Amino acid sequence: MRAVLQRVQRASVTVDGEEVGAVGAGLLVFAGVRQGDTPEDIAWTASKIAGLRIFPDDAGRMNRSVREAGAAVLLVSQFTLYGDVRKGRRPSFEKAARPEEAVPALDALKAALEADGLTVPTGRFGAHMIVDLVNDGPVTILLDSGERRRGSGRTGTAVAGARQQLVGDRLTETELVLASASPRRKVLLAELGLTFTVEPADVDEKTDVPEDPEEHARHLAERKARAVVERRGRGIILAADTIVVLDGRIYGKPSGEDEAARMLSELSGREHTVMTGVCVADAGSGVLQSTLVQTRVRFHALSADEIRRYVATGEPLDKAGAYAIQG
Numbered sequence: 001m002r003a004v005l006q007r008v009q010r011a012s013v014t015v016d017g018e019e020v021g022a023v024g025a026g027l028l029v030f031a032g033v034r035q036g037d038t039p040e041d042i043a044w045t046a047s048k049i050a051g052l053r054i055f056p057d058d059a060g061r062m063n064r065s066v067r068e069a070g071a072a073v074l075l076v077s078q079f080t081l082y083g084d085v086r087k088g089r090r091p092s093f094e095k096a097a098r099p100e101e102a103v104p105a106l107d108a109l110k111a112a113l114e115a116d117g118l119t120v121p122t123g124r125f126g127a128h129m130i131v132d133l134v135n136d137g138p139v140t141i142l143l144d145s146g147e148r149r150r151g152s153g154r155t156g157t158a159v160a161g162a163r164q165q166l167v168g169d170r171l172t173e174t175e176l177v178l179a180s181a182s183p184r185r186k187v188l189l190a191e192l193g194l195t196f197t198v199e200p201a202d203v204d205e206k207t208d209v210p211e212d213p214e215e216h217a218r219h220l221a222e223r224k225a226r227a228v229v230e231r232r233g234r235g236i237i238l239a240a241d242t243i244v245v246l247d248g249r250i251y252g253k254p255s256g257e258d259e260a261a262r263m264l265s266e267l268s269g270r271e272h273t274v275m276t277g278v279c280v281a282d283a284g285s286g287v288l289q290s291t292l293v294q295t296r297v298r299f300h301a302l303s304a305d306e307i308r309r310y311v312a313t314g315e316p317l318d319k320a321g322a323y324a325i326q327g
Contacts, residue, residue: 001041001105002081002146004030007054007139011074013123014130021121026071028133031109032081033102034095034146040190041145042105046112047187048143049073058309062139066118068313073113076123076131077106099126179228179239184324189238201227201239205252213245217277218290225279225288237281244321246272251321260311260322267321269301274321297325 005027012022029049034041054062055069066073079102083091097105103125113120123129178189181200189196201224210216220241228237244251246267254260274297279290316322 001034001037001045001109001144002032003045003049003143004078004081005049005052005054005139005141005143006030006133007136008074009134009136011131011133013074013076014132015124015127020124020129021074021076023072023074023119023121025136026069027066027073028131029073029075030078030081031075031106032078033097033105034082035097035101037097037101037105037145038193038195039108040193040195042108042112043186044145044190045143046109046116047183047190050113050116050118051183052141054139054141057313064313067116072119072121074122075106075110075113075120076129077102077125175235177228177232177235177237179224179237182240185240196238199228199232201225203227205241213243213248213250213273213275214292214294216250217241217243217275218279218292219277221277221279222288222290225281225290229281229283229286232283234283237279237283239279239281240276242274242276242320244272244274246270253318253320254316254322257311257317260316261307263322264302264307264310264316265304267299267323268307269299271296271298272321273297274325 006029008023008026008028010022010024011026011028013020027049031045050067051065053065053068055064055066055071057063079093079096080091082096083093084095085091096102106122106125110120110122123131176189176194176196178185178196178198179201180186181198186198203220203223205220210219221239224239224241225237228239244263244267251263251267251272254263274295276293277290278293279288281288310316311322315324
């Protein structure tokens with residue numbers, strides 16, 4: 001799937017003199033579907049459209065997503081994004097999906113964006129559309145979900161090999177279950193080109209948890225995996241839990257803005273450890289394997305104003321240690 005994102009002051013689509021879709025300040029997205037695009041291509045594209053920080057914050061820096069800016073997305077189908085001009089003077093559109101494949105994919109993209117809380121008016125598929133826009137910046141971003149597959153082939157092969165070692169020839173792509181509601185983990189799996197379903201574990205993360213940080217993260221990952229194994233009885237379950245550790249103290253998700261600000265103040269100017277426990281379980285055989293990944297992270301000194309503005313974005317509130325390194 002390809003998409004062209006334009007930050008606009010306004011945009012509208014007209015068909016036969018009738019305005020069929022419009023937005024004020026927001027995004028105009030031209031989207032094209034390639035033959036063979038998968039749900040993972042759609043999920044990756046939707047996550048990028050909703051999450052890219054291309055809107056200005058109070059300081060005028062591009063630091064807010066369309067969701068954080070409270071803006072809408074005008075979605076317009078554009079099969080010509082797959083025009084191949086390598087030969088001759090007439091573009092070839094052989095790679096573009098036919099309507100019976102493209103329409104459901106575009107509907108799924110719209111639904112994914114709406115599920116992320118966005119308002120998504122659209123153009124009209126197959127019609128001759130007149131698109132009027134005022135680009136703001138100008139800001140124009142190109143997305144191609146095919147690039148994610150080319151960039152993650154080696155990692156994807158390693159993950160597939162590890163799963164094959166665990167469960168043997170019974171593994172099929174449709175059996176992978178992510179025991180997490182984390183948007184970031186869904187994006188990571190989609191970027192690997194993996195097919196999966198999502199079933200959050202929804203376990204108690206406070207009771208009977210080891211105090212040792214390394215055991216803490218692995219224990220919760222295993223607890224989440226077992227919870228989904230018991231519910232499903234089949235499939236390959238992937239679960240994870242992340243904590244931040246400073247001076248032996250565990251920082252989980254903050255309870256609110258005040259605690260988020262306190263966590264960031266304590267991490268400011270210091271080096272800490274991010275620990276992620278990962279567990280893979282075969283629900284059919286009961287075989288379970290877990291591991292721990294550790295990363296050292298050093299913060300620059302943060303001013304009180306920087307902390308206040310970051311907390312106000314809402315991003316820290318569902319993150320261990322009150323921050324996202326990819327944010």
